[in-house]
Amino acid sequence: MTNWIKAANPLATTVGVDEARAAARMSSVALWLTAAKDVVLLVALLGSIPQASAATTSTGSxxxxxxxxILGVSALVQIAAGLFQWVRPGTMIPIIAGMLTAYALYEAGMKMAGGASALAVISVVVMVLALILHIAGTRGAAALEKTQKPA
Structure with missing residues (x-):
């Protein structure tokens, strides 16, 4: 358990290959967390489809x-990327996912400026945690790539 806590710390130093791999896999955990968040949002929005469909006209989209x-596809892509990062940890997935998470966090903050629902607050908390884990994943993947490069 303490190894996972150390791996999730973006400021910790990695000593060996196992610690670097555990830190790199934190990005997988972050992707799965955000996929779970998207699935929860998807389920919550399913109840609002009748009202939203009634509001659209026959000519409107x-x-x-x-x-x-989009939420469903996003969740599937995040699950697949998390599996790939778990099996073959690298720096590309954590960097891209971290940038997308930071942007989504910024957008959520802008939307929440006027007021927020409980679901929006939970979503922001998950995104902050995911961003921290992506930073740890980038750090671990970079350390792992340094150890695996031929001299």
Missing amino acids: NVATMTLA
């Missing part, structure tokens, strides 16, 4: 269905 599709 169905924004609610498109939002659900």
Whole structure:
């Protein structure tokens, strides 16, 4: 348990290959957390489809269905990227996922400026935790790549 806590710390130093691999896999955990958040949002939005569908006209696009599709695809991509990062830890996935998480966090903060629901607050907390884990994952993957490079 303490190894996972140390691995999740973005400021910790890695001593060996096992610690570096554990830190690199923190990005997988972050991706799975955000995928779970997206699935929870998807389920919460499923109840609002009848109201949103009734509000759309026959000539307008169905924004609610498109939002659900984007959340579903996003969750699947995050699960797949998390599995890939777990099996073959590298720096590319944590860097890209960390940048996307930081942007999503910024957007959520801008939307929450006028007020926030409980689901929005939980979403922001998960994104902050995911960003910390992506930073730890980048640190661990970089350390892992240094140990695996031929001299």
